[in-house]
Amino acid sequence: MTGPRRDPDMVRPYVRTGGKIRARDDVRLESVLIAASGPTDSLGPDPRRVMRLFTGTVGGLAVADIAAALELPPSTVRILVSSLMDSGHLTSPVAASDHQPESDLLQEVLRGLRSLV
């Protein structure tokens, strides 16, 4: 255990996430988030770092983008983002496409890739 103890970045994920240990099933690496609302001053350091990325932009970020920008493990960011969605700080861009069958998504990806060559 000497290795991990010497590394200050090796903080257990549930410490970073304030006790939450599971990510929401709908929060995946590629899930895009946008800022919603809510005061951020009550948040812990890591959730606040996440929210700071969304300051002054209307653009979104996927879980993976956040993990890369903050140099946090993606598994930790999934949990952080899940908490921030539960608390209303982050939201998905739109929920209207939820009921679309997956084959449409595949067809759209196929069309999109073909249009690039």
Added chain:
Amino acid sequence: MDCAPWSDPPVTYVPATVTRSAKIVVAGGFGVGKTTLIGSVSEVKPLRMEEPITQASAGVDDLRGTPHKTTTTVAMDFGRIHMAGGSLALYLFGLPGQARFQPLWEDLAEGALGCLVLADTRDLDASHDALGLLDSGGIPYAVAINTFPDAPGYPEAELREALALDPYTPLTTCDARDRTSSLHALITLTEYLTEHRSAAVLETPR
């Protein structure tokens, strides 16, 4: 506590037009060209994320009866393509194919449309772990041989046998450094996925 509030994040924001996202995994052994392929097709500068994993060391007997554990950091590069009039972001994730990363795969590959396995004819064995992970995880995949200039070519039948591929699994070649060639490999995969999906629907008992 590290804190860098003034530095600009090295990320490109997802345009506000994007309402949906999807994920394709690019897998394969070390040095097979995953990052090169992602860099060729990505519309933003590819980024890297790192996941520390703790695992019991395999194949080592410990006399004290407690398995020795080691921490490894797994680096994963990824990129992004925008499509469908800017409403859809396709993320491409390079995942290392080693069998010992299976827990990571279950976490990170979940929800992927499918996987493109890159292979190098100089080391086809390096692809076996990735193929095994995909088979056990039920993730549909296609295989692309990355045509390194000094890698030997083999007839397709020999390659299929060496990789133990099912007859219907697509096998193609690509130059991971070339955008169009890499896109064609992704198209081959996605065409297969659409067929695979319709076949799966037909097979579902009522």
